[in-house]
Amino acid sequence: MRFPGIARTLVAMAMTSLVAVAPVLAQSDPLPSWNDSAARQAIVAFVKATTTKGSPQFVPVAERIATFDQDGTLWVEHPFYAQAMYCLDRVPAVVKARPELANVEPFKTVMSGNREAIATLTMDDLMKIVAATLTGMTVDEFNAQVKGWIGSARDPRWKQPYTALTYLPMQEVLRYLRANGYKTYIVTGGGQDFVRVYAEQIYGIPPEQVVGTAGATTFGYDASGKPILTKEPKLLLNDDKAGKPEGIHLMIGRRPVAAFGNTAGDQQMLEYTKAGSGLRLAMLVLHDDATREYAYGPATGLPDTKVGTFSQALYDEALKSGWVVISMRKDWKRVFSFAP
C-alpha cells in the first residue's frame, strides 16, 4: 500500500504515538483477552497482593514461582497430544533408518496409515513407538528432529502450526506474571526434552524452566572422540499426578506460589501449591467451549479415564479448596491469536 504525503505523515504520527502509548496500555490492561470476570479479578488481585511492597501477602522476588501444566492449560490437547502426533509422524523416518521394523508391529500398522487400526493400538504398542522415536539418538539429533517437525506440522482441525494453538489469555497471564517478577515454569506430563525445544519461542520459557517427564541420558564419546549425550529408554521422572510436586522439588526446589492446570494430572501440584503459607493461587482451566475449542470434563460428563479429562471430583475439590475455575467460554474474550 502507498500513501500520499499527508496520509503518510499521519500514519507515521499514529505509529509513533502507538509505540509511545503501548507500555502504558500494557500496564493498565495486562489481560486484554479476558472478560472482567471473577477469574480475571482473582489473577489481578493475587498479583497485586503478592508484589505490592507493604502488602501483608508480599512475596520476595526470589520466591515468586508460578507453574503451568502445558497440554490443555497453555495449548490444545485434543484430539491428541501434539507429542503423540510427533511420535506417529516420526515413525516413517525410524523405519527408513531401520528397515527391519517395516514388518514388525506396531510399526507396520502405523506405516499403513489406517487410522482405525492405529486407534486400536495398545499402551504396550505405544510405548514401543515412544521408545523408538524419543530415544536412541543424541540430544542434539533429537532437538533437530523436533525442531523440524514443529516448524512444518499442522493440527488436524485448524490446519495451524501446533505453536499457534496456545491460548492467548494464558500467554497474557505468563507475561503478566513475569512483568511482576514471577519466574514462570512449565510442569508437564509431556516429555521434558520435547517441550524444551519450542517453549522459549512460543511461551518465552527457557529450557531450564521446563519440568516434564524425563528419561535418562548417557554421557559418552562419538567416533571422533567428541562428548555426546544419548537419550536412553529409561524413565527418571514421570511428571504426572504425584510426580508433579515431586518433579517440582527435584527441578526447582521451591514450592510454587501460583499453579495452573486442567486435569486430574495437575491435582497434586495444585494441592501442594495451596498448602504453602501465605496467599497462593490455584487455577483450573475448564474446557467448556465446544465452538471455539473443545468441551470435555465436568462440562460434558465424560469419565475421568479419557485423556485430558478434568473430572467432576476435581471440579468439586476445586470449589471446596478455593481453587479458581477458568471457564474458557465465559472468561475468555478470545482463545487464539489466529482466530477472532
Added chain:
Amino acid sequence: MRFPGIARTLVAMAMTSLVAVAPVLAQSDPLPSWNDSAARQAIVAFVKATTTKGSPQFVPVAERIATFDQDGTLWVEHPFYAQAMYCLDRVPAVVKARPELANVEPFKTVMSGNREAIATLTMDDLMKIVAATLTGMTVDEFNAQVKGWIGSARDPRWKQPYTALTYLPMQEVLRYLRANGYKTYIVTGGGQDFVRVYAEQIYGIPPEQVVGTAGATTFGYDASGKPILTKEPKLLLNDDKAGKPEGIHLMIGRRPVAAFGNTAGDQQMLEYTKAGSGLRLAMLVLHDDATREYAYGPATGLPDTKVGTFSQALYDEALKSGWVVISMRKDWKRVFSFAP
C-alpha cells in the same frame, strides 16, 4: 570507640567517600582477590569476548550458563566434605529418635566418638549413615535440620562456620559472571537438597540453580491431610563424573559456556562444556597452597583414589585441551574473607 568532633567528621567523610567509590572500584576491578596472572586474564578475556556486542564470540544472554563444582572449587573439601560432617553430627539425633539403633553398627561406632574407629567405617557403613540422616523425613524437616547445623557447626581447622570456608576469589568470579548476564549454577556431587539450603545465602545461587546428587521424594499427606514430600532412600541422579553432564541436561537443558571444577569428578562436565561451538571457558582449581589451604592432587602426587584428588592425568588433559589451571598459591591474593 568514641571520636572527638573533628575525628568523627573525618571518619564520616571517609566512609561516605568509600560508599560512593565502591561501585566504581567494583566495576574497574571485578576480581580484587586475584593476582594479575594468566588465569585472571583468561576469565576477563572470556567475559569480554562473550558479552561485548559485535564480538565474534558474543553469546546471547539466554545462553550464558556457567556451572561450578562446589567441594574444592567454591569451598574447602578437606579433610572431609561438609556434608559428611553433617551426616556424622546428625547421628545422635537419629539415635535419640530411634533408640534401637544405639547398639547397631555403624551407629554404635559413631556414637562412641572414637575417631580412629569412625575412620575405618566401610562404604556400606557410610551408606547406612547417609540413608538414616538424609532420608525418611519430609523435605521441610530436612531443610530445618540442615539450616540448624550450618548455623552452628564449625570446621576442625579454622573453627569457622562452614559457610565462611568459601573461596573469596571464586565468589568474585560468581558475581562477575552474574553482573555480565551469566546464570551461575552449582553442579555438585554433593546432595542437591543439602546444598540448596545454604547456596542462596552464601553464593547468591537460588535452589533452582543447584544441581546435585538427588534422591527421590514421595508425595503424600500427613495425618491432618496436608500434602507433604518425603525423602526416600532411592537415588535418581548420581551427579558425579559422567553424571554431571547428564545432570546438566536433566536440570538445565543447555550446554554451559563456562565450567569450573577441581577433580576427576568434574572432567566430563568440562569436556562437555568445551565441546560446544564458539568460545568456551573450562577452569580447574589446583590445590597447591598447603599454608593458606591444602595441597593435594598433582601438586603433591597423591593418587587419584583419594577424596577430592585432581589427578596428574586430569592435569595433563587440562593443559592439552586448553583448560585453564588456577593455582591457589600463585593466582589468589587472598583465599578467605576471614583471613588476611
